[in-house]
Amino acid sequence: MQHSVSIKDLSLxxxxxxxxxxxxxxxxxxxFIVLLGPSGCGKSTLLNCIAGLLDVSExxxxxxGKNVTWEEPKDRGIGMVFQSYALxxxxxxxxxxxFGLRVSGMKKDExxxxxxxAAEILQIGPLLQRKPANLSGGQRQRVAxxxxxxxxxxxxxxxxxxxxxxxxxxxxxxxxIKRLHQRLKNTMIYVTHDQIEALTLADRIAVMKGGVIxxxxxxxxxxxxxxxxxxxxxxxxxx
Ligand code: ADP
Ligand code: MG
Numbered sequence: 001m002q003h004s005v006s007i008k009d010l011s012l013x014x015x016x017x018x019x020x021x022x023x024x025x026x027x028x029x030x031x032f033i034v035l036l037g038p039s040g041c042g043k044s045t046l047l048n049c050i051a052g053l054l055d056v057s058e059x060x061x062x063x064x065g066k067n068v069t070w071e072e073p074k075d076r077g078i079g080m081v082f083q084s085y086a087l088x089x090x091x092x093x094x095x096x097x098x099f100g101l102r103v104s105g106m107k108k109d110e111x112x113x114x115x116x117x118a119a120e121i122l123q124i125g126p127l128l129q130r131k132p133a134n135l136s137g138g139q140r141q142r143v144a145x146x147x148x149x150x151x152x153x154x155x156x157x158x159x160x161x162x163x164x165x166x167x168x169x170x171x172x173x174x175x176x177i178k179r180l181h182q183r184l185k186n187t188m189i190y191v192t193h194d195q196i197e198a199l200t201l202a203d204r205i206a207v208m209k210g211g212v213i214x215x216x217x218x219x220x221x222x223x224x225x226x227x228x229x230x231x232x233x234x235x236x237x238x239x
Contacts, residue, residue, distance in 0.1 A: 002065045004029045004187040005050065005155060010059035012045055012211075019045050020211040023059070032181050032188045034198040037208035038234065043191040046208075047157050050189065051080050064154060076155075079148025083160040085140040087132040087147075094128040097146050111150075118146040121180065138169040145180070158190040162197065174200060195235055199223060207231050 005027040012020040048054040052073035226232035
């Protein structure tokens with residue numbers, strides 16, 4: 001079977017510090033994988049390696065069967081959503097969504113089609129002419145998701161996209177991300193330190209500690225049969 005994303009014997013060192021250690025991870029087409037673990041365990045580093053924002057020290061990354069270990073981020077077929085929204089402050093929402101497509105030289109009517117589809121899916125149609133400063137945190141994060149959506153990529157990467165939001169918005173947007181996945185059926189790799197997010201969103205959860213995956217399984221199995229005290233303690237403690 002061809003995997004959507006395959007990570008083979010991946011290691012990353014910052015100087016002498018081994019941040020990721022011989023990681024292997026195979027992700028199926030359309031699977032929602034959550035990387036879960038406490039701050040500093042290497043979740044963002046792993047995501048940034050997959051995105052091509054960091055060079056690996058050792059190992060290989062395959063996306064759609066292609067070895068992308070040394071490909072540019074823009075050539076990997078991924079879209080990334082960060083914790084901080086990283087929108088262009090001087091551009092309207094419409095411009096924020098279309099900018100990358102314009103730069104790539106896409107035809108105007110195709111750009112319009114994609115922007116209106118993303119606006120419809122994320123329910124941000126009425127906001128298209130606003131600037132980011134005039135949006136709420138939740139609305140900004142929808143626009144950030146929209147920027148990945150218009151690119152029509154196979155793989156979405158999320159790095160703690162809800163961490164800056166208050167509890168109510170966090171649960172609303174969590175439901176929406178789940179709905180988005182059910183509609184698009186693309187592969188999603190989602191980083192969080194929040195057990196509830198992981199248990200409610202994931203098809204499978206990879207619980208990480210010190211740059212190593214401790215357990216990779218469904219929420220049901222992780223919750224009911226943690227492989228060790230670390231996993232049990234982390235899943236059982238409130239976030
Ligand atoms: P997480 O996202 O799980 O909180 P990170 O992937 O950000 O963890 O960080 C993993 C480890 O790597 C941490 O110990 C962090 O201090 C270290 N680290 C992250 N980025 C750098 C960097 N640019 N240089 C040196 N160490 C780093
Ligand atoms: Mg992080």
